[in-house]
Amino acid sequence: MKFQPGGNDTRCRECGFIEASGEIADDTPKAFERFLDSAPDYVPKRIRLNSLGGSLQAGIRLGEMFRARGFTTEVGSDRADPEGKPYFGARSSLRTPGVCASACAYAFLGGIERVLDEDSKLGVHRFYSKNALAQPAEKIFSGHDLDDTQKITAALVLYLVNMGVDAKVVALAATAGPDEMYWINLEQARDLRVIYEPRAWKPWRLEPFHGGAIAVSETNDATKRIVASCTRRLGPQVVLTNFDTSWDVASWFGQCRTNLFGGAHPVFGTEVDPAHVQIIKRKEGGAIIRFRLPTTAPRLTSPALFSFGSAAYPSACMSDQYEGSKANFEPTVRLAFANCFQD
Numbered sequence: 400m401k402f403q404p405g406g407n408d409t410r411c412r413e414c415g416f417i418e419a420s421g422e423i424a425d426d427t428p429k430a431f432e433r434f435l436d437s438a439p440d441y442v443p444k445r446i447r448l449n450s451l452g453g454s455l456q457a458g459i460r461l462g463e464m465f466r467a468r469g470f471t472t473e474v475g476s477d478r479a480d481p482e483g484k485p486y487f488g489a490r491s492s493l494r495t496p497g498v499c500a501s502a503c504a505y506a507f508l509g510g511i512e513r514v515l516d517e518d519s520k521l522g523v524h525r526f527y528s529k530n531a532l533a534q535p536a537e538k539i540f541s542g543h544d545l546d547d548t549q550k551i552t553a554a555l556v557l558y559l560v561n562m563g564v565d566a567k568v569v570a571l572a573a574t575a576g577p578d579e580m581y582w583i584n585l586e587q588a589r590d591l592r593v594i595y596e597p598r599a600w601k602p603w604r605l606e607p608f609h610g611g612a613i614a615v616s617e618t619n620d621a622t623k624r625i626v627a628s629c630t631r632r633l634g635p636q637v638v639l640t641n642f643d644t645s646w647d648v649a650s651w652f653g654q655c656r657t658n659l660f661g662g663a664h665p666v667f668g669t670e671v672d673p674a675h676v677q678i679i680k681r682k683e684g685g686a687i688i689r690f691r692l693p694t695t696a697p698r699l700t701s702p703a704l705f706s707f708g709s710a711a712y713p714s715a716c717m718s719d720q721y722e723g724s725k726a727n728f729e730p731t732v733r734l735a736f737a738n739c740f741q742d
Contacts, residue, residue, distance in 0.1 A: 400427045402434040404488030405447060405477045412719075415443035415486030418477050423453030423502045428460045435468075439487055444469050446510075447494070449476040452501025455526050455551070459502075459558055462509025466562065472510030474499040474519040498522070500580055505555070508562045513594045515585060521593065522582045523568060524575035526551060565591040595619065602726035603702075605734060614735035616702070616724050625704070625723055627667070627732045629739040635692040637666050639704055639721060644684025652678045652688045655705060655716035666690045667732065668700035694739070702728045 405418035417434070435442065446465065452458070465472055476497035483491030499507050500522035507513060507521065515521055556566045568583075568591055575581040588594040597620035605612045613628040622642050629635045641648045656664075656676050663670035675691035702723030705716055 400424065400430065400450060400453075402431060404485055404490045405492045406443070406486045407480065407483040407491045407493075408486045413445065416445040416447045416473065416477075417443065418447050418449070418492065420449040420476060420497075423450055423458050423461065423506065425454050425457050427454070427457050428464055431461060431464060442487055445471045445473065447473040447475050447477060447497070448499045448503055448507055449474075449497035450499055450503035450506075452503050455502045455505065457502065458504075458506040459554070461506040462558070462562065465506065465509035466511060469511055470509070471512040471514065472507045473514045473516070474507060474521050475516050496520075500524075504583075505558065508559065508564050508568075508593065510595075512597055514596065515588050515594045517585065520582055521588065522575075522580040523572035524580050525573055525577060526555075563592055563595065565593075567591055568593065597622075598720065600625075600702075600722065600724035602724050603728050603731040605731055611738055612735055614731045616728075623720065625702070625721075627735045629736045631738070633691070634694060635697070635736050635739045637690045637692065637704075638687060639690075640681075640685065640687045641720075642681075642683075642685040649678055649680035649686035651716075652686050656688070664690060664704075665701075665706075666692060666697070666704060667702065668698035669693060669695070696739075697736070699729045699732055702732075 400419055400421040400423050402417055402419050404415075406413075406415040408414065419431075464470075474497060476495045477492040478495050480491045480493045483493070485491040494516070496516060496518035498520045500520070501524060504521055504523050552569065555569050559566045559568055571581050571583070571587075583591070583593055585594070597618065599619050600616050600623075601619060603614050603616045606615050608628065609630070611629075613626055615624065615626050617624040624640045624642075626638045626640075627636075628638075641652075656673055656678060663672055664676060665671075669692055671690045671692060677689040677691075679687040679689070681687060702725060704721040704723065705718045706722060
């Protein structure tokens, strides 16, 4: 397997990555260590895998290294972009679809965040030895071989559990022989936690509250939460909580409360006057920002807050952290606002 710089220096969290392509050999984990040792300190913690597999043990070891070092994994290839400006190293590239199969799939599962592009493919199958593949009908295997098979299966299950992945993946792999492949589709990947995006927002849901209901959406890692509600005393409101304790969220909220070109916050398709915005610094860390909406019914065109592309926000106040989920957004929030607005 070859490791090389990828991506470009566009200012976004996902723009730079390490491209890893080729067969996973026994010495691939060491090769990855050597690559990191020679890379600059700002090397992106994002690796893009394009491989048909190789050594199962090396694939698992590689996945464990990804997890220990805090890497995000992607499935896909890339192509050199001679007109681009590199993020690091001397190579700029653009993402293209790719394949990660067999041992590569287990390496992929080590990522703290795991991304499967829609046009890329992730595949698993039964593990096997080279002798078994060469002579599948021969009775040349001992009790030690059977013992090793059970040990490897147990190790795979334990690895998946430790990585937060549903162990049913091993059962799916068992349905495909050594010369076959079980391709995991996006829906299965989400259900089995094969792909995992900590910052992604869960679909909106209704929760009971004081005889009524509120609409709630939160990130997979539970670090951010949006609640839409309406009461007779407070009227319609949207409350965003960021539980992150690693930086001064309250100061950032405060800056963006008043520093607006358009003079109002775009919230769910309506405009909120800065005078109707309240910021609360949490004692435990993080902060809350509360938007009191006008009494006219909002259009509910977007769940995004502080979003890119909004003319109301200066660049310092735009963030993709608070884009929210579009799933169930309009009907769920409309029900939560039902006490305030009637059609």
